[in-house]
Amino acid sequence: MHAEAWDGIKNGFQSGRLAHAYTIVGSPRGNALHFAESFLKLLFCERAEKPCNECTGCRQVEAHKHVDTLWIEPQSKSRQILADDVRGLIRRMSQTSFDGGWKAGVILSADCMNESSENALLKTLEEPPPKSILLLVTDSAQSLLPTIISRCQKIVLSEGNANAVNELWHEPLMNILHCLPPTGGLDAARLASQLKGILDVVKEGIADAVIEELDQNDEALDESKLKVILEARTNARLKEVQADVFRVMLDWQRDVLLLTSGIEQENLIFSNDWNMLEQQAKLHTQGSALKAMQEIEAISRRLDRNIPAMQIFDEAFRKLVRR
Numbered sequence: 080m081h082a083e084a085w086d087g088i089k090n091g092f093q094s095g096r097l098a099h100a101y102t103i104v105g106s107p108r109g110n111a112l113h114f115a116e117s118f119l120k121l122l123f124c125e126r127a128e129k130p131c132n133e134c135t136g137c138r139q140v141e142a143h144k145h146v147d148t149l150w151i152e153p154q155s156k157s158r159q160i161l162a163d164d165v166r167g168l169i170r171r172m173s174q175t176s177f178d179g180g181w182k183a184g185v186i187l188s189a190d191c192m193n194e195s196s197e198n199a200l201l202k203t204l205e206e207p208p209p210k211s212i213l214l215l216v217t218d219s220a221q222s223l224l225p226t227i228i229s230r231c232q233k234i235v236l237s238e239g240n241a242n243a244v245n246e247l248w249h250e251p252l253m254n255i256l257h258c259l260p261p262t263g264g265l266d267a268a269r270l271a272s273q274l275k276g277i278l279d280v281v282k283e284g285i286a287d288a289v290i291e292e293l294d295q296n297d298e299a300l301d302e303s304k305l306k307v308i309l310e311a312r313t314n315a316r317l318k319e320v321q322a323d324v325f326r327v328m329l330d331w332q333r334d335v336l337l338l339t340s341g342i343e344q345e346n347l348i349f350s351n352d353w354n355m356l357e358q359q360a361k362l363h364t365q366g367s368a369l370k371a372m373q374e375i376e377a378i379s380r381r382l383d384r385n386i387p388a389m390q391i392f393d394e395a396f397r398k399l400v401r402r
Contacts, residue, residue, distance in 0.1 A: 084234045085117070092121055092129075098232040099207035102215045102223070105236035107152075107188045111216045114236060115185055116140055118214065119148055122181040145183075147176045152187035158308060160186060162195035169203045172211045182211045189215035190222035190315075197224045204230040219315040245323075247284050251277045252324060256331045257355055260362060260371070260401045267400055271392035274324075278388065281320050286313045325379045332375055335360050336368040362401050374398045 091097045101118075105111030119140045120130030130137050139145040149171045151164045168184045176182045186192070192200070203213070204227060215231060217223065255274060261267040289312045334347045338360035344353045360368070374395050381391045 084114070084236065088118055088234075089121065097212065099211060100204055100213040100215070100231040102189070102217065102220055102228060102231040102233045103236065104217060104220045104233065106218055107216045110236045111218070112187065114234070115214045115216050118212075119145070119183055119185070122183060122212065123147070123178075147178055147181060148183040148185065150185045150187065153191040158191055158304065160189070160192040160196050162193070162199045165192065165196045165199045169199065172203070172213070173208045176210070180210070182208065183214065184211075185214045185216065187216050189217040190219040192223075197227055201226060201230075219312065221319065222315055245320075247281050248277050248320065248324060249327075252327060256328065257352075259331075259335075259359055260399045261396050263400060264397060267396035268393055271389065271396045274392050274396075275389050278317070278321065278324070282313065282317050285316045285320070289313050289316070321379065321382065325375065328375050328378075329372060331356075332368065332372045335363060336365065336372060339363050339365045339368045367402070371399055 088097070103111045103114055103118075105114065117130060120132065120137045123136035123140055123145055124130040125134040125136045132141075136145065140148065143150050149168050151160060151168055153160050165186075168186070172182050172184050174182075186200075201224075207213070213231075215223070215227070220228060220233065251273070255270050255277075258266075258270060261270055286309065289309055330348045334349050334352075334356050337347060338356055344350050347353065347356065349356060363371070378391055378395050382388060
């Protein structure tokens with residue numbers, strides 16, 4: 080039950096310090112949905128030991144029929160959450176609760192809100208009604224407006240698929256980092272090809288996971304709409320992995336820069352690879368190590384400009400060639 084996140088919610092409930100809004104990042108039909116249901120059971124359970132999963136309140140939450148909770152999700156045809164639906168949720172949460180307690184709203188697949196929907200939600204996030212909870216359930220939090228994310232407490236649930244995807248890239252990436260800096264143009268091209276290959280394998284793994292998470296509404300769509308949805312979800316997750324990959328590359332090069340500056344081993348992120356880092360640091364000056372960091376930072380920025388990834392990687396590794 081994602082113990083750490085769940086303990087935080089229970090402690091907040093018991094101490095009266097719950098936030099007014101949460102972004103729950105995970106599968107809207109899997110772990111994130113179940114977490115949201117458990118969260119609501121905690122609010123509406125009628126027993127002393129909450130949640131009991133047996134009382135009327137808990138059963139109504141599980142059936143998505145509790146009188147003081149409103150659930151909204153994408154329309155089956157447009158696959159969007161419309162502004163009118165969000166406004167209806169806001170009106171309901173602004174009213175007095177039927178049972179005299181909490182009021183809750185849940186937006187499933189919140190990343191499917193359009194711009195009007197998100198703007199309609201912002202005012203409520205800025206001035207929430209008393210004793211109300213809003214839960215945004217999504218597997219693509221980066222698709223939400225930053226102003227929405229900043230006004231919600233974020234709960235990221237661990238995913239078995241995410242762990243499997245991480246296993247696809249971490250060790251192969253470390254093998255590339257151990258070969259830096261490239262010895263020449265051919266070596267740079269080889270490393271660029273390896274990095275491109277890693278991300279291609281990751282994308283395939285993500286695509287498989289996205290297909291496994293399709294719900295009945297998704298599967299009922301025609302082929303062209305379903306293809307667009309699959310591609311959007313896959314690319315959104317791939318961007319997250321790419322950010323992790325470039326962060327690891329940047330951390331590695333940071334360690335090289337620190338060693339050229341005489342920093343001790345215990346201050347390194349990759350202290351277990353100290354011998355390899357020291358060998359690479361001997362091939363650099365402080366200036367060249369700093370420039371290498373800047374080249375790695377530039378990779379992610381250039382990818383956002385829709386330049387072919389292989390071209391970006393090849394040019395970046397060529398600039399890292401030892402002089």
